[in-house]
Amino acid sequence: MSTLVIERPDRELDRLAALHEYRLLDAPADDELSAVVRVAAMVAGGANASLNLIDENRQCQLTTTGFQGGDSARSDSMCDIAFRDGVVVYLPDARRSPVYAGNPWVDGRMADVRFYTSAPLISPSGHALGTLCVFDSVVKELSGDQLARLEDLAQVIVGLFERRRQARISADLARKTKRAHAEIAERESQLTAAVDELRRSNDELEGFAAAVSHDLVRPLASASGFLEMFGQVYGEQLDERGAKWVTGAGRALNRMQELVQALLEYARAGHAPRQSVRVDLNDVAAQMRADLRALIVSAGATVTVDGVLPSVDGDPTLLRQLLQNLVDNAIKYRHPDRPPAVSVSCTPEPGGWVVAVTDNGLGIPPEHRDRVFDMFAQVDPAARKGHGIGLSTCMRIVERHGGLIEVDGNPAGGTVIRLRLPTWPRGRAASSR
Known part of the structure; x- marks a missing residue:
């Protein structure tokens, strides 16, 4: 589907402002952008492909495939001719176009482009930023579906x-x-x-x-x-x-x-608003195991509840998410030499309960335990097993119930997460707002 871009006298200044707002010029393209450009080349049957951004005076080829890209004068750009019209340009043979035949990319001064197609990159505010361009040195035709896919990739x-x-x-x-x-x-x-x-x-x-x-x-x-x-x-x-x-x-x-x-x-x-009702943690644990059944089975894990868990005052949905996050983490960071084993237990303490989630996984080194509840904190970022948000979410849920969350090592290997939950909520942290 094409996007119509209507030019006004001051439209170019607005367009340039929108382009610079993305801060993409002169910055390396990330892997996703490079992958989409490579896919565009495949859609066009193995042609060269380029992601072009056009600023005041130049065409910046942010990422390319099939040739070595770089910057060139905007006045020499094929894409500059029509990209602000907001439509796909399709030329099986650019030499036959009176508009493009004299361009230096076509007439041999810079290249010998024959086949050329470009899909405009239109921002949500309607500004043309540049093009997704595919071209080749031989005459080539594309089907309607191929052109539509190139336009789809430009939107991606x-x-x-x-x-x-x-x-x-x-x-x-x-x-x-x-x-x-x-x-x-x-x-x-x-x-x-x-x-x-x-x-x-x-x-x-x-x-x-x-x-x-x-x-x-x-x-x-x-x-x-x-x-x-x-x-x-x-x-x-x-x-x-x-x-x-x-x-x-x-x-x-x-x-x-x-x-x-x-x-x-x-x-x-x-x-989100927090309910304040009597919650049976045995029911919560059963729901948690049902939610994680596929993960437990695929990992060969065992998840047990030691004894009878108490009832506490709180939000059943948030407490279910809390236990689910902790057990999910325990299985995700399992030790490679043994099947995961996770247990949930509870002991009383003055004014409340201590719920312990114990695993036999990799464990958390002592030097990292003070920061594991920080947003985006990861013990081993290179492992790419998570995003460093799960334990931050757990801490937030516990604090909203007026409790505390602690991390310790399991003497037998692994981690122990302790949730100190009051019998009744204390203070503003446990309010039902």
């Missing part, structure tokens, strides 16, 4: 641009919030006033994280859908390398979707 690229921009905005806000908190700590003499301000700022950050994560769901789902559709339609035509590229792009999108889902769960754990 814009979705990836948006994801990067939103991630930068989120990081900028996080840095600003951190500075604001530091200033509050310095300037406020009364602890109560400082805590109230910190809670307000955190609520705003939670709302922002939820909104940004929600806004990322649609472009990521679209990108995943386009890749899945491409695999279904063209999968049998791909060679081994092309199939590997498509699979890699799919894995990257799936990981990003998992991260967005984790961020949404983190935001909901701290922001």
Whole structure:
């Protein structure tokens, strides 16, 4: 589907402002963008392909396949001729076009382009940023389906641009919030006033994280859908390398979707209204085991409940998510030399209960235990087993129930996570807001 872009006298200034807002020029392209460009070349039958961004005076080839890219004068660019029209340009033989025949990329001064097709990159605000371009030195024809897929891939690229921009905005806000908190700590003499301000700022950050994560769901789902559709339609035509590229792009999108889902769960754990009812932890444990049944079976794990668990005052949905996250983590970080074994037990203490989740997994080194509940903290980032959000979510749930969460080592090997839950909720942290 084509997007109509209407030019106004001041439209070019607006377009350039939108382009620079993405901060893509002169920055290396990430793996997802390079993968999409390679897929575009495969769609066009093995042609050269380039992701072109066009600024005031130049065409920047952000990533290419089939040739060595670089910057060139905008006045020499084939893509500059019509990209702001918002439609796909398709030339089986550029020499036969009176508009393109005299371009230096066509007449031999810079190249001998014959086949040329470009799909415009249109931002959500309607600004043309550049093109996804495929070309070759021989005459070539594409089917209507091939042209439609190239236009789809151009939309995928814009979705990836948006994801990067939103991630930068989120990081900028996080840095600003951190500075604001530091200033509050310095300037406020009364602890109560400082805590109230910190809670307000955190609520705003939670709302922002939820909104940004929600806004990322649609472009990521679209990108995943386009890749899945491409695999279904063209999968049998791909060679081994092309199939590997498509699979890699799919894995990257799936990981990003998992991260967005984790961020949404983190935001909901701290922001959604909390019920305050009597909850039987035995029922919660049974529901948890049912939720994780597929994972438990596939991992060959055993998950047991030692004795009878008590009833506590709290939110059944959040407590179910809490136990599910902890057992899921225990199985995910299992020791390679033994099948996972996870037990849930409980002992009384004055004013409440201590619920312990014990595993025989890899364990957490003592030097990392103070930070494992921090957002995005990971003991071994290279393992790429998670996003560093699960335990942060657990801590948020426990704090909303007026409790504490602690981590310790299992003397027999593994980890013990202790949840100190009060018999009745204490203070503002356990409020039912």
